[in-house]
Amino acid sequence: MTLRELIQKYDVPGAQVAVLNDGEIHDEAAGVLSLHTQVETTPDSVFKIGSITKIWTATLVNQLVEEKKLDLDEPITNHLPGFQLSDREATDTITPRHLLTHTSGIAPNHFTDTGRSDDALEKFIATLRTEEHLLEPGTLFSYSNTGFALLGRLVEVVRGKRFHDVLREHLITPLGLKAVATDPYEAILHRTAVGHLDTGPTKSWAVSYRTAPSGSHFATSARDLLTFVHHHLTDPALAALREPQLTEIPEFGDGIRGYGLAWMIYGHGHLGHTGISKGQKAFLRVIPDENLAVAVLTNSVNGEPLAREVFAAHGIDMHEPPAPPHNPAPIDDWMHGTYRNPLFDITLDAEHLTYRPRTGFAESLRKPRAEVVRHSERTIITSSNEVMSLIGSDEHGRAKYLHNGAAAYRIA
Amino acid sequence: MGWNLAELIQRHDVPGVQVAVLINGQIDTQAAGVLSTRTRIETTTDSVFQIGSITKLWTATLAQKLVNDGVLDPDCPIHNYLPEFEMLEPITARHLLSHTSGIDGNHFTDTGRNDDATARFVATLTPEDQLFPAGTMFSYSNTGFAVLGRLIEVLRDKPFHDVLREELVTPLGLRTVATDAYEAILHRAAVGHEDVNGTLEPVTTWALAYSNAPGGAQLAMSAHDLLKFINLHMTDFQQLREPQVTVPPNLGAPHWGLGWMLYGKGVVGHTGTTIGQKAFLRVVPDKRVAVAVLTNGLGGAPLAHEVITHTLRDLAGIDTPPRPTPPDDPAPIEDWMTGTYRGTKVDYTVTKTDIRYSWRDGTESHPPQEIVRFDDTSIITKKPDFGTHYVATFVDRDEQGRAKWFHNINACRRIA
Numbered sequence: 018m019t020l021r022e023l024i025q026k027y028d029v030p031g032a033q034v035a036v037l038n039d040g041e042i043h044d045e046a047a048g049v050l051s052l053h054t055q056v057e058t059t060p061d062s063v064f065k066i067g068s069i070t071k072i073w074t075a076t077l078v079n080q081l082v083e084e085k086k087l088d089l090d091e092p093i094t095n096h097l098p099g100f101q102l103s104d105r106e107a108t109d110t111i112t113p114r115h116l117l118t119h120t121s122g123i124a125p126n127h128f129t130d131t132g133r134s135d136d137a138l139e140k141f142i143a144t145l146r147t148e149e150h151l152l153e154p155g156t157l158f159s160y161s162n163t164g165f166a167l168l169g170r171l172v173e174v175v176r177g178k179r180f181h182d183v184l185r186e187h188l189i190t191p192l193g194l195k196a197v198a199t200d201p202y203e204a205i206l207h208r209t210a211v212g213h214l215d216t217g218p219t220k221s222w223a224v225s226y227r228t229a230p231s232g233s234h235f236a237t238s239a240r241d242l243l244t245f246v247h248h249h250l251t252d253p254a255l256a257a258l259r260e261p262q263l264t265e266i267p268e269f270g271d272g273i274r275g276y277g278l279a280w281m282i283y284g285h286g287h288l289g290h291t292g293i294s295k296g297q298k299a300f301l302r303v304i305p306d307e308n309l310a311v312a313v314l315t316n317s318v319n320g321e322p323l324a325r326e327v328f329a330a331h332g333i334d335m336h337e338p339p340a341p342p343h344n345p346a347p348i349d350d351w352m353h354g355t356y357r358n359p360l361f362d363i364t365l366d367a368e369h370l371t372y373r374p375r376t377g378f379a380e381s382l383r384k385p386r387a388e389v390v391r392h393s394e395r396t397i398i399t400s401s402n403e404v405m406s407l408i409g410s411d412e413h414g415r416a417k418y419l420h421n422g423a424a425a426y427r428i429a
Numbered sequence: 430m431g432w433n434l435a436e437l438i439q440r441h442d443v444p445g446v447q448v449a450v451l452i453n454g455q456i457d458t459q460a461a462g463v464l465s466t467r468t469r470i471e472t473t474t475d476s477v478f479q480i481g482s483i484t485k486l487w488t489a490t491l492a493q494k495l496v497n498d499g500v501l502d503p504d505c506p507i508h509n510y511l512p513e514f515e516m517l518e519p520i521t522a523r524h525l526l527s528h529t530s531g532i533d534g535n536h537f538t539d540t541g542r543n544d545d546a547t548a549r550f551v552a553t554l555t556p557e558d559q560l561f562p563a564g565t566m567f568s569y570s571n572t573g574f575a576v577l578g579r580l581i582e583v584l585r586d587k588p589f590h591d592v593l594r595e596e597l598v599t600p601l602g603l604r605t606v607a608t609d610a611y612e613a614i615l616h617r618a619a620v621g622h623e624d625v626n627g628t629l630e631p632v633t634t635w636a637l638a639y640s641n642a643p644g645g646a647q648l649a650m651s652a653h654d655l656l657k658f659i660n661l662h663m664t665d666f667q668q669l670r671e672p673q674v675t676v677p678p679n680l681g682a683p684h685w686g687l688g689w690m691l692y693g694k695g696v697v698g699h700t701g702t703t704i705g706q707k708a709f710l711r712v713v714p715d716k717r718v719a720v721a722v723l724t725n726g727l728g729g730a731p732l733a734h735e736v737i738t739h740t741l742r743d744l745a746g747i748d749t750p751p752r753p754t755p756p757d758d759p760a761p762i763e764d765w766m767t768g769t770y771r772g773t774k775v776d777y778t779v780t781k782t783d784i785r786y787s788w789r790d791g792t793e794s795h796p797p798q799e800i801v802r803f804d805d806t807s808i809i810t811k812k813p814d815f816g817t818h819y820v821a822t823f824v825d826r827d828e829q830g831r832a833k834w835f836h837n838i839n840a841c842r843r844i845a
Contacts, residue, residue, distance in 0.1 A: 051615070053615065054616060054617045056470050056617060132542070132544075133541075133543060134542050134543050134546075135541065136541070201610040201613075202610040202635050202636065203635075204610075205620065206465070206468075206620055206631060206632075206635060207467075207468060208468045209614055211614070211615055218615065221611065221615075222614045222615060
């Protein structure tokens, strides 16, 4: 099926696909950048790549390691003297490796808006001083956007420059990338994709400039993304980022088997990342042994099945979306209980997840009660097909954590 | 509309243009060309262009609303509303709106993209930034409009753009208005073009510093929506068009109102220039006629002049004076004119044959321009720059009979 047919099949307004094969990149584009503007997608248009940005941030960190300016296993406070979390011990323990592997114990997101200026990241990191810290560093995997913002701040301080300036000087310019934008003031100079929800184009192109290093603002063409990936496959110094760091990842129904440094590791030695940002979904898969990489950038929340079909055409299996079993086993007593994350106390019973907000912000999310059924030995699945794992075992044999990518710990 | 836009943009080397004509409440629009020579996206009638300093009419309207609401006295010193704002001599909102405050015009200091950008910008101003006592002379001041924007923020207790949206954009139902790149990127958005070694190239910076938004650094919209706003002025806000000050000769408009440029013969309007984008507005309120020409190229001025001349003649029976050109047999530039004059950032050295431009540290800021005498008190650049000859006028004499001010809409004081 052509890309033009695929976007129709999956109701995606516009998409770009690039394939890196033995050092050669082929790309194509189809559809429109926005249903409002009806501007055609071209191969040099830019799409937001969301959390795929984390691999770029990890690359900037690795450059510092190569230059002996940073050690992955030293506390970040060696370079960020004023940095402080509410948990003093965690503050002094967290290393770049913890952050790169999502094991720092820092919550997934924090919500203090620190603006759109150059100092947004610096100000944001300063707000962590008063935020609740949940898990001892190194305890377990718990995906954290804030952790990558912290890495971005580390890059800023060690380089003595703003994150985006470092990104430009140390990756964009040396790699000769032209179709990239670090904010809308740059993106507006290009053909730029606008995200789409089921209801139409999004009302905002990007929010949360404070978390740019974790993927709130960066946009590229599929070709330029793969030029960056090609750099990873050809520069031996970057192979270290692909080494598995975590092999025991809770199951979330997304096919991720482990983590390198920022890289997600799928089965059969495939690597990649996914990025979701304001109605845009981006997918990257890399098979280093075959010198093959495929990037699928879409401007729709419906991008995933399209990406699955594109990957399949290149021999890359993308995990099927999880679904509730036909005859689910019951949700056992050892799973029941109340689990806490910074926003909610979440109670799991035999049939439901109930969210009790812990903050005014959480209240404003109006998160409804969800129906759940047993999914597998250690997982449950919600009626919107979100898989959560129940991890660990306390002295009573009960699960210690309810985990949906970010961990909540048992309080009752 | 009796012109061929596609032909006009080719002849004037303008990548893209929008034209809107308002007559008796009815708006017609046209578009031609591309939004950027790099993206080659076609200009449509709902694309957005930066309107630059035409934004000052929006800011003036918001100020007048404060006056109408009894919240602002236009003749009361600003200091009463902004206690931290201290200049050498008292300045009122009327002074700011009519460019007679004496505040040096072109700081454009970048204070970030947050809601506090204008507040922080105004805080950088010092009494030394006032060049002359308020009310004594005209000197176009972008900086003064940032102060007005701050005044509006303080009196409404909201960021400038929120006030703009709540009081004008939303009530008028303007769908294309974008107050920053985050909003503009959701539309087809024009990118400016500038001269790079003789070829026209898309700019690499989309907009001027956010701090100067109330003076016209960020606002973008379609020509249609600009005229929908202007239609409001056909019946309201007449007081903004009352003449406030006489402008030195040959500087674009003989008089200035509150925000408005008063071109004479019942024509009012404004011009906007941002990074590589040029916007033009002419309004004949008595005839309920207006025309807006939004362009993304340096040749926008002569193109707009053709369209405006045509429109005002056909719809309002008004002749538009030709754009200034060097006289065939110019008188010499005299000794009393020559010397060095200080602008906000650039010093201008006028000789009998050219103007030289230098930064404060003495290094050249732009290549010199040849000049000739234009009339008794003005000079004009000899070679057109994308169809425009620039005029400057000498104002007042010092005790030695030399010009005191070099005036290129900004009053620049003689320093040598």
